[in-house]
Amino acid sequence: MSAPLLSIENLSIAFRQNGVERQVVHDLSLSVDAGETLALVGESGSGKSVTALSVLRLLPSPPVAYPQGSIRFRGQSLLDAEERTLRGVRGNQIAMIFQEPMVSLNPLHPLEKQLCEVLSLHRGMRREAARAEILTCLDRVGIRTPRARLNDYPHQLSGGERQRVMIAMALLTRPALLIADEPTTALDVSVQAQILTLLAELKQELNMGLLFITHNLTLVRRIADNVAVMHNGRCVERNTRQALFNAPQHDYTRRLLAAEPDGEPVPLAADARVLLEVRNLSVAFAIRKGVLRRTVGHHHALKQLNITLRAGESLGLVGESGSGKSTTGLALLRLIQSGGDIIFDGQPLHQMNRKQLLPLRHRIQVVFQDPNSSLNPRLDVQQIIAEGLRVHQPSLDAAAREAAVISVMQEVGLDPETRHRYPAEFSGGQRQRIAIARALILKPELIILDEPTSSLDRSVQAQILTLLKALQARHGLAYIFISHDLQVVRSLCHQVAVLRQGEVVEQGKCDEIFTSPGAEYTRELLALR
Template identity: 55%
Template sequence: MNAPLLQVKDLHVRFQQEAGETHAVRGVSFTVNAGETVALVGESGSGKSITAMSTVRLLPDNAVTAGQVLFGAHEMLQMRERDLQSVRGNDISFIFQEPMTSLNPLHTIEKQLVEAITLHQGLRDKAARARVVELLHQVGIRDPESRLGAYPHQLSGGQRQRVMIAMALSNDPKLLIADEPTTALDVTIQAQILELLADVRRARGMAMLFITHDLGIVQRIADRVCVMKDGEIVEQGLTAEIFANPQHPYTQMLLAAHSAGVPQPVPDEAPVIAEVQNLRVWFPIQRGLLKRTVGHVKAVNDANFAVRAGETIGIVGESGSGKTTLALALMKLVPSQGRILFLGREISALSHRQMRPLRRQMQIVFQDPYGALSPRMTVAQIIAEGLGVHAVDPATPREQQVVAIMREVGLNPEMRNRYPHEFSGGQRQRIAIARALVLRPDLVVLDEPTSALDMTVQAQIVDLLRDLQAKHGLAYVFISHDLRVVRALSHRIMVMKDGDVVESGLAADVFDNPTSDYTKTLMQAAFWA
């Protein structure tokens, strides 16, 4: 085994707040050896990111740290800020979860990479530009010269993350700290990024501290793993040994927490709730002073499907494949061509005003429970908002309806007068589900409702959705790039790529015997183990 590169000994982190002190990290100790990958694993709030940020003192001013963090011969917690800055970015680099918050939206990719290289290596002009091109080529950006003038918003999620990796590697760090770097990416892009990080680590002999809540990624990339809960490391060891024989109950729970099982079968007599025929969504590209249409963005091409009461159709594909646009077109939230039928009635030509009475019967739950709930409204107000628009069971007081639906989705009704920020991510998603179901819809569109959640919470939400569907005969259109969740929830599958439906059929058939090359690639990336 190589000599320890990073040693964390009895680390404590406390945050001083007006309401009192929060002890976020409690006596954490671990090492990262030169050339190896160590994973910090745990659910949201376990302290893994705070632990990583503590290694280079990237914590807010109200943080108080104790213990030791040794990087080579440096005692990081005692270093002067000036000396610390020479270590950050040079010897230790970071990759964060969301590159759009880490990249400057006002500067080109070239300018941001050149800035990092100039700051630490002193290269300028042609030499700096050559180094940027070399880095972008190394991280798999095709035709890097053509991308130098691009801004972050002009790149895909996978490309932005590759730029972040290039920036982190620009100064040949000894240690790379990667904080959930693949969480927001499609399964195929995630597989590419993980393979890239593994290749770079081997080629450079670099160590990596990898932070994640996804144990599948840990098994794929890490040599050793540290499992964190409530600010403590409850178990650590070689990855193969932890997975084969976990000792701590929390580790056992994490390994068992995955969306399993299958949905209940759909009754033969179940009526069709919604159907689309030859649906097309093309967005015009307009240029010039007169805004002439010079082309189209073909978001959805000739889609056909139907969903029955008690049935889930899963729509899968990478970002930009058209799956969300298809669902929005079904709900008449974007203009489209083709036929849309809802409860046996054609709604394709209905106006906004004519659609309003039908809105109660078709609801949507979004991916981000943080952005979907108003921070200025209590949970009771959020859930009851739709009741004020649509007359649902007017004889029953709204408060009573709110209490009933909160109980049904597993929320304590006594918390109904609290605000969204006082709830966890999983609880917020339950609030969003309650807001949709309180209106007693026939159709619910679920747009990536579990992607922002920990594995254990994800499994709970899938179980909840299955139970609610069985109880109320709900029709679901479930959009996701997480094929494990799709498999657990869906009766039928549609696979989309570049606006086209490349494969569709019963879930078991598509998962067990995919016919298109694209579907096979998706399956291989998602179920690599």
């Protein structure tokens, strides 16, 4: 038999700081053959991303150390390779799709410049030839009107669009091995299906190996040849996809497979008051061209949205990335300009200035889609979570704030002993829980949740959903839940609005729409679950 494309043998990974060594991966052995897809699954913090970053030696040394083991690509050792050798492998022979696209994309350069740089560096292509290939690749990953988006900056894209650009950037080099770290986390089900089809085509076309890191077991069923399950830094089970799903051997694997979202929304009181009323909400962004950046038109991101939400009720906003879901949340928070009426508890938010809105801010909180960009990297977790208390409850002393932080961290499944660490020291899923804790600590009446469970593994999703339901039942909280995960929406929400290209194509009670969808687009989304 020929040697595997990637071989990891007896690998241990440790963090060494102040003379103390903390081992995060223990005696790990994996291999990926050419043309094989190996799915690496497990909870956040289990060592999946650390392992992936170690393959390309992207972790700083120190503090990262490798007490034992080896990593070989095409028989060549990577752990002791020189930097010059690694530069020839990174991006060219082994490409990686990172978990957080907003951090990976350069905010100062438009998309065309960043994508051209990849082709120039790794394939020596000139600008015109590179542009043609870039347009083809952007189209294949589902970017609408790619030619018109070449001059856009990352902040002008939705979370899902940024993720698709990252996928395109990795695929442009036509690598022998692709490491995909949660590549479809921020993508709706229709684009997920499109990306999985594209990866399957390229795998066959290039005989490409694929190391697919995910917490989404539905995707694993569809794409993986083999599956490795990690728990607390160890590989507890490895098997073929069919064998693992049909007859899991390890207790932890069985718990993962059983952790699919289910249950019903919290019962809504018959006499619940109307908390939020939105009439004809519309958002348009100016399209500017030329040296003087004159306005030549408008992009209508949201058109004539109407919402009535009662205390204790949850509304799910679903649709493709770029359909206007996150734009709706930002408009309701008055963080972007919009047309129409926004009435919160009888008060017209659309008529208020910044000073008038400030006393109401603690009553409406938000969990943003990308926790890494919304958490201040210079503050520790206690400072981040307590920040709202300093603004809205300045009379609290330091001890009371600390007690509140400890309590809310326990509620979202974080160890309070870690409260003095910084965001970079946590996994993606743990950072999302920090963002949720920051919103919950002020005990708001309405929380806008923008993909709050997208970066969480299924077992933690179930924990967060249980928490959100418990808080809703206890305090009468209302939620606007923005998500592409239809199973999660059905478990939490009383009503749902389906958006497409800024317009509502269907809206009503969640059970009715999931059982008997009236719009063809809704039926397509449900068929892809």
